[in-house]
Amino acid sequence: MYLAKTIIQKNVEGNSHKEQLAIDVLTGLCAMPKNLPAKYFYDDTGSEVFQQITKHEDYYLTSTEFQILNRIKDQLPEEIGAQEIDIIELGAGDGHKSQLIIDGFLNANCKVNFYPIDISEKAMLMLSENMTPHPNLTINGVVAEYFDGLRTVRNQSKNRQLVLFLGSNIGNFDRVQNQGFLRRLWMSLNASDNVLLGFDLKKDVGVLTAAYNDSSGHTREFNLNILRRINAELGGNFNIDKFKHFGVYNPVLGAMESYVLSTEEQEVYVAELQRTFHFESYEPIHLEYSFKFTQGDIEFLCQQTGFEMIEQYSDEKNYFVDSLWKVVKEK
């Protein structure tokens, strides 16, 4: 039995996880408009609820990307052409998509060293339970933020690298941040390494809106869970019944936006911060952007950040693209 080994890495600034959460909550709830960083969605409950979202028919993103990856999994080893490969996945989640890609390389008799990186320990545990053992597969999971994890992995990795950033996680960055993120990724990689990025495409607003307001209320639970997390970890007294999930498409930004709205004027106390926060009636807390892309946006990003486009893989409805890029560096 080959089990995933999980290395737990500490935050680079030396802050404990709880201190960092406290700082980010204080900063976010003092801001105007109020906001909370989306990375805090993924505590144990959040990671489990996210899994339910991905299985819901309204949330087309997971099933569509799964179809694409299933179709291309045997082409990728041919495109990349290595006998041993280090597959590094940023925000790997439960590993279902990773398994498809890994299977493609194993079927082509390639040795695979898989390095999933995820901020959520729960996601890493789910992943290690889901992965199918194979004699040509080693798994080293890192529970860390993207680039802290990448630094750890880069010290261990000696082979050609394929970095996966799936699920349109790239859409959580705005159109300036995403260039910074990809350029930083480029800086961490060697010439001829590859990245496979999942992009959700612009589409009918009804389809988008349904995906982020699923009919079973999983997204609602997922978003409100961040308030529960503040209650549990920082001694907050958010009354969840007095907040409402609100997911809406902003056509100017080209992004879905997720908020929770305070349904009445109220005060919330957070013991760890010894601070009371005032909410006006229907005041929002901004939680997340999910930017949507055109094929042109993807080509532009690729060009701007130092990569060469190898292939764009899409689905029949043209809902989603997995884009394979190669790192280009001057000798």
Ligand SMILES: C[S@@+](CC[C@H](N)C(=O)[O-])C[C@H]1O[C@@H](n2cnc3c(N)ncnc32)[C@H](O)[C@@H]1O
């Ligand atoms: C939207 S889910 C996508 C999961 C998977 N890649 C997929 O496509 O189904 C985002 C994943 O990224 C992780 N994540 C979010 N922010 C992160 C960060 N800053 N650093 C590392 N992992 C992060 C979450 O814990 C979660 O498992």
